[in-house]
Amino acid sequence: SQQGEEDPQALSIQEGENATMNCSYKTSINNLQWYRQNSGRGLVHLILIRSNEREKHSGRLRVTLDTSKKSSSLLITASRAADTASYFCATDRGSTLGRLYFGRGTQLTVWP
């Protein structure tokens, strides 16, 4: 079963705007990750945030984590057409074996 729920399911913005995607989950976690998937391709790891962290940055990406609300957000600043993709959050449900539980994803479209 899906672990996370991303919202919105779809997001359409203009180049240069910021894109914010949210993820909620239901169990305890060790860490939460965000992945990107271009159409017809595999997933690319973007960023990992540990359960004891609240915010993390990587280039134009900013991830926040609120474990009390069991939610995370991914912010892409100054978006580009090349950012068009599906974005998924994934958690480990507290396991250290590596198995990931994904949400249904947000389809982001950035118009030039």
Added chain:
Amino acid sequence: GAGVSQSPRYKVAKRGQDVALRCDPISGHVSLFWYQQALGQGPEFLTYFQNEAQLDKSGLPSDRFFAERPEGSVSTLKIQRTQQEDSAVYLCASSLNQAGRSYNEQFFGPGTRLTVL
């Protein structure tokens, strides 16, 4: 190659046929995962190997699904008597699984898109 590769990239099968999907992980990666991704959904876990040992197969949807990794490198996911509901993208991922690390990044292959007619 530097990444995870999967073959074939596309497979069309008639209902009832058996199919075999191959995954070549990154050389030296200990852990290997198979996921199933239905259209418009996120990937769902199928099974996990550490070297040649299949440590978790709880995500396999039925006994028609079978995975192996006999030499701890290449893995094959086999689906017997395929059904229309098996149509999906099958993703393979590998990770280094370094001892002492709480997290090991998973590297995904491009997937095999299976269509069962």
